[in-house]
Each structure stands twice: as C-alpha cells, then as structure tokens.
Amino acid sequence: MAAETVTSKSMALAKAINESLRRALDSDPKVIIMGEDVGKLGGVFRVTDGLQKDFGESRVIDTPLAESGIVGTAIGLALRGYRPVVEIQFDGFVFPAYDQIVTQLAKMHARSLGKVKLPVVVRIPYGGGIGAVEHHSESPEALFAHVSGLKIVSPSNPSDAYWMMQQAIQSDDPVIFFEPKRRYWDKAEVNTEAIPGPLHKAQVVREGTDLTLVAYGPMVKLCQEVADAAAEEGRSLEVLDLRSVSPLDFDSIQTSVEKTRRLVVVHEAPVFFGSGAEIAARITERCFYHLEAPVLRVGGYHAPYPPARLEDEYLPGLDRVLDAVDRALAY
C-alpha cells in the first residue's frame, strides 16, 4: 500500500472522469469530446471542466442542441478515424439520439462485415436522487442493453470511473457509459498507474455468506449500507458490483449465488423488463438447485419518474432493500 500511495490521490467521481478524459486527450490525438456546454462551461456537472481551455475548440467541441446530430456526426467522425466521446447532458435527453444509436451506431460493425469500427463513447449522467426536474433522473440502461452491438457500463466509484473510461475509449465497440450523477461528488482514492481489471468483469465489493446483493452504478453504495445494517442484525450479505450491464458477468453472480443461495438485484430503473429481470431469469436457470428463494428485485415502479418531492419513495432505499432481503431470507 505504501508504494501505491505515491500514485494515488483522492478525487471525486466527476473529477476522476475529468482526469481520465484529460489523459485520453493527451495520449491520443484522435480522441475528441463533443456535447452541449462541454466547452467553456465544462459541462453542467463540470465533468469536462478545463478541457477545452487546454486542448482547444477543435478537440473539445460545443455542439448545437441536437442529440441525434451529436451522435450522428460522431459516427461520421469515427468513420474518418476519430474516437469521439460524446456527452448527453441528461439521461432523459438521449431519446432524440436513440435512433442513431440503435439503427446506426450499434449495427455498423456487423452490417459492414467487420470492415467498419465505431469507437464512440456516449456518456450519460443518469439516475435520480438529486432533486431534479422531469427528464433529469432516469435510468434507461435496459433500453440500450436490449440492443446488440452496444456495450453498457456504469462505474460506482471514482477509481472505476477513471479506469473504465480509459477502457471504454480504447474499446473498438461503441460504449454507452452511464455515470451515476448522484455519486459525482463522492470522493475516493484513484491510483492512476494501477493495472485495471477487465472492463466487463463484476467485482465483489463485500464478502458475505447469507445472501447476494447485485447492483451497479449508484446502487452499489446503497447496497453496501444495506450490508452494514444487516450485519448489525447478524446477517452476512455479499455485495457484487456488476460494473457492466452488457456484457453482463453472469459467471460472477453464479459463483456468489452458489455460495449464498439467495439473490436480490437492486437498480433505480423500473423493475418491469429491467436488467434485474434478465439476471433473475438466467440465474434461476444456472443455479436452480442452489437457490433457497426466488430471485427478488428492488427498483423503480412502472410509473413515470416522480416529482422530486416523491423520489425518495420511488427510488430503492435502505429499508426497501432490507425488506427484500428479509423476504428472501424468510424462504
């Protein structure tokens, strides 16, 4: 540890992404940043703060307010040999670009029989919990995970944010990079000279024996808090940070569930047709004889994301996850 502290520094998640983008801009002249307000302002969350000043307007590009245009032109730039990292300002604003992402970005490699690669990263600050207005708190990851050709990742902590962004930019596949906006200001150590693990591998962030909690992005921290609370009641929960939604590391979930025999999946996105449904189906298939309880899911409701004064009721919180844990343990 002592040797590592030399290259480690404490930084917020947003700053970690900023540092990662800076490193990518520095090391590869083909990397460009595009988005609304990413230049002088540094983005509405300041994730691109200072980058235009240091790398110029031709590499950190303030775009017109047109999300389809942002992704569509990023595809063209990628065809020309660039590696665009585009920002969609908020989760709920990605839908004008959904057509370009689904019909063009995701399919170009396959339809060109591998001749065309589109190394485009689409950054999307997502999720709720910040008291925002409508369309600023959504979790649309399942709408993208359903589409082959895309890779979907979401870091939960500053170190992963830093390294997963490096790996996403280096990927020759398009990556939708979901940033847990309510964790932007959470600080932790980031070792900028570490050797990162594989981008799409889940990580056990807390070991336990009685039940597995699976989460990604903003819900990992919550699940760790749930595990703390459960420990006070003498229950040992394992917490798995998926990190990647597509591909999804079912092997790591299976390993954990074969040990704990119970699984609760937690995400902010609506439960109905959410990533938890896919996990429940596949883990039931893989671990049928190991499971002591049905796989339970905790997430958003099949209702529009509510006004901010109600979001604490809508979002999974400590008590709702503990309730699911209790129900799973009761079998």
Add this chain to the structure above:
Amino acid sequence: MTVESTAARTPRRSASTKSPAGKRTTAKKAPGTDPELVQLLTPEGKRVKNAEYDSYVAGITPDELRGLYRDMVLTRRFDAEATSLQRQGELGLWASLLGQEAAQIGSGRATREDDYVFPTYREHGVAWCRGVDPTNLLGMFRGVNHGGWDPNDNNFHLYTIVIGSQTLHATGYAMGVAKDGADSAVIAYFGDGASSQGDVAESFTFSAVYNAPVVFFCQNNQWAISEPTEKQTRVPLYQRAQGYGFPGVRVDGNDVLACLAVTKWALERARRGEGPTLVEAYTYRMGAHTTSDDPTKYRADEEREAWEAKDPILRLRRYLEASNHADEGFFAELETESEALGRRVREAVRAMPDPDHFAIFEHVYADGHALVDEERAQFAAYQASFADSEGEGV
C-alpha cells in the same frame, strides 16, 4: 391542398429569384424553362448556355461525353437486370433508379477519388461511378448480407435504409476532413421524403455551424413511395438552405451535364473551405418505389409520360448525334456491352451462396461479447443435435 398540389410539384419561380448565396445571378435560360432550374442540355438535346456553370463543363471532351452516356446506359441496364432478377425470385427486393441516371452519374462523376460518398439505398449509378462492382450491391437485396462492400475501398459508404440518417454521418465525416486539413469533400445523397427528417435538418445545422465541406445532394424524384413532394414541403426544397446560411441550387436532375457542373461547383466550394451546399436535383422516379410498390394506386400515367419526354439518356443521345460525337458503331458496341453486363450480373447473383448459419453471430462486436459467444455455442449444440438423428437415418 388539391388546388395547390399540381403547382407545387412543378418547378416555379419563387418570391426570391436570387440564389441563397446572394451574389450569384440567374442566367438566361431557353424559352419555356424555369428561371431557377439550372439546365445545360434541353430535353431535345440542345446545349444551352449558362454563365455560372458552363465553366465547370467547358473542357469536356467528346470522349468524356460518350463516357457519361455509357455510364447512364450501363447503369440503366444493370438496374433493369436487377428488377428482372427480383421478378425471377433471385432478389427479395429491388429499389430501381430508373429515370434518375443523370442525377447520379452527373454528380457521381463530379466527385474526386479522395472524396467520400454517403448514399441512400438507390444510388446504384453513383456506386458505378465510384467503381463499386454492381454485383456487390445486390447482396443485401438478395438477403445474403446487409452491405457487401468495404466502404473504404471506394470511399462509398454502405447503403443506408433508415431515411436521412446518413446525412449526419456525412456531416461528421466532413468535420473530420476539415480537422485533418484535407482538401477532399463529402457528398450526402437523400431524397425529397428524407428532407422531412430531423436528421437532415440537424445535418444542415451542424454543417453550417462547423462550415463542414459537405454537399447535400437531394434527388427530388417527386415521390416518397406514395407521397408527393407537396406532402413534404411548402417551399422548393433547395430554398431550405437559405435558412441555414448556405447556398441551395435547383438543377435539372435529368440533365447529366448540369448535374455534373453544379455538383463540381458545390464540391469545389467545399474544398475551398466555403462550407456546405444543397443541390436539389429535380428529377422523376420512373418506376415504382421498390419492386413491392404499386404506383398505379397513387399516380397517373400522364405524369410519367410527361417525364418520359425528358428522359436523361435520350437527351444526351440526341446531343451526341446532333453534334456528331458518336456514331452508330458506338451505340452498337454499347448495346453489346450492356448485354454482357446484364449476363454477368445475372450469373453472379445466381451463383451467390447463402451465408453460413454462423454468420448470424459474426461481427456483432469488434472486441467480442460473452453473450454472443454463449449463444453461438448454444446454436452450435442445437444444430449438432440434428447430426445424430440424420446419422440414424430418421
């Protein structure tokens, strides 16, 4: 709507006769032609002078004129063969370019080798100009692939089926060209129907804001499947450019010389760093939208007949003959070449093998994906399960 409909489909003098560039003036045209329609060759095959665009075809040789004629004839022959192949069940679908040969050959021959082309799914003539083997275009219509060529071999992107999407790709590519400091240009093809798409509007905005070296080449063939152009716009399409701050020009899309000249002018503007241009090639889709379409349900034969008189190939032939640039031997030889092309295409399509079953799982990702690997293995196991029963003679 009905009162206006016929008028809206005819090129008309608009309130502003000035081009969006402002400084250009409209040249005098032959009597009876529209003042806003750039035309160098009348339907009767007469060469008309045009002060602005003549210089772009001034040096054209008889050999090059015969070349344009040959391109159009062979493209039409290829297109007819593809239609027949669909009727014979060899292709699932075909989108014919019949009637649009001049727009495509004129603009396609205006491009330079280092330029980049973003087509719709009907740019068979442009593909021909770029050197794409016509048989490669047929794979997607036969159902053996979604695009059977390497776009970078001829700087000709894959056909795009979602209407208008490629205009943004062209704009982004052009932004990259500008970043690289290259003097090549990009041309995006689309149609009158696509002009209503948001992506086209956004590509106009982006290209204007970044001064991207791109030419938007709109073939207004009057019909978006069954919808006439007045269902897409209340102003002539080329005038849309004005609102975005770049020039728009309407060219006779059945006049290969005019299409060549105007596209050259627009591409050279792009190369000089003067930004985007919208070219509206005013033409006509002589055939159905695709082989699945039935135009008798929505348009009159008289309309088609009127456009037949303006046929792009016929008018160049008249000009070549009147100016003694081509003799009977040339036309006879071309006829032989056409038949040979038809035969080659026919044989190539019939010999085109179905893809291997496992092609489903190929190239889904560049760097691989665990789920694709897992499903490929499941599929293989499933397929292998039949091998046992076949072995038992079941």
